[in-house]
Amino acid sequence: MFALEERAGPLSKPQERRYAEDFTLHTLDGEKWTLSAQRGNVVVLNFRGTACSPCLREMPVLVKTASRFRTRGLRTLGICVDDNEQAEETLQTIRYAVERLHILFPVLWYHPISDRGQSGIRFPVAVDSVPITVLIDRAGRVARTYCGAVTELLLQKDIERLLHES
Numbered sequence: 001m002f003a004l005e006e007r008a009g010p011l012s013k014p015q016e017r018r019y020a021e022d023f024t025l026h027t028l029d030g031e032k033w034t035l036s037a038q039r040g041n042v043v044v045l046n047f048r049g050t051a052c053s054p055c056l057r058e059m060p061v062l063v064k065t066a067s068r069f070r071t072r073g074l075r076t077l078g079i080c081v082d083d084n085e086q087a088e089e090t091l092q093t094i095r096y097a098v099e100r101l102h103i104l105f106p107v108l109w110y111h112p113i114s115d116r117g118q119s120g121i122r123f124p125v126a127v128d129s130v131p132i133t134v135l136i137d138r139a140g141r142v143a144r145t146y147c148g149a150v151t152e153l154l155l156q157k158d159i160e161r162l163l164h165e166s
Contacts, residue, residue: 010144011158014165017141020134023123025079025108028095033077033106036140042069042162043136044076044155047127050093051082055131058149059101062133065155066105072163073138076105081127137162 024034035043046062048055066076082090091109098107123134133146135158144158 011135011161012143014137014139014141017137017139017143019140020136020142021123025110027106027108028091028098031106033108035136038075038136039140040138041073041075042138042159043134044074044159045123045134045136046076046078047081047123047130047132047134048078049082049130050080050090050097052130054149056097056101058131058133059097059103061150061152061155062105063101063103065152065159068156069159069163074159074163078103078105078107079123080107080109081130082109135159135162137165 020035022034022036024032027033035045044062044065046058048058062076062078066074070076080090080094082094094107094109097103129147131146131149133150133155134142135144135146135155137143143162146155
């Protein structure tokens with residue numbers, strides 16, 4: 001078994017990074033959130049599921065990191081990708097988790113069943129298991145993808161490096 005850092009590889013060099021696909025979703029409050037509007041900031045995208053144990057264990061790391069780096073130019077976004085047919089029940093579960101875990105950053109819900117590819121959303125990575133966390137640099141390029149729950153030390157170390165890039 002490999003450690004997360006070994007599986008994810010190092011933070012990629014700026015010249016090797018590819019631009020993240022732009023997308024727009026709505027927050028739980030109905031506000032529009034667009035990835036390209038975040039340019040100039042370092043962005044953490046966390047793809048998760050409501051019934052995912054590693055996702056729940058990882059959330060305090062994301063909440064703490066978002067709070068620590070927000071004033072320095074970090075934007076954090078949680079994206080629930082549950083494909084549950086019980087839309088209203090899933091939405092209530094997400095809202096409950098946001099409140100219980102004290103999540104202060106935007107949380108979106110992408111519902112693949114109801115969307116059926118109509119929105120044309122293409123996320124920066126294929127989301128075939130959760131949690132997946134994507135770290136995007138200030139220019140809008142994917143700097144690193146973490147498959148599985150990311151550790152606080154690793155995430156914060158990578159964010160520090162990106163915040164110091166020109």
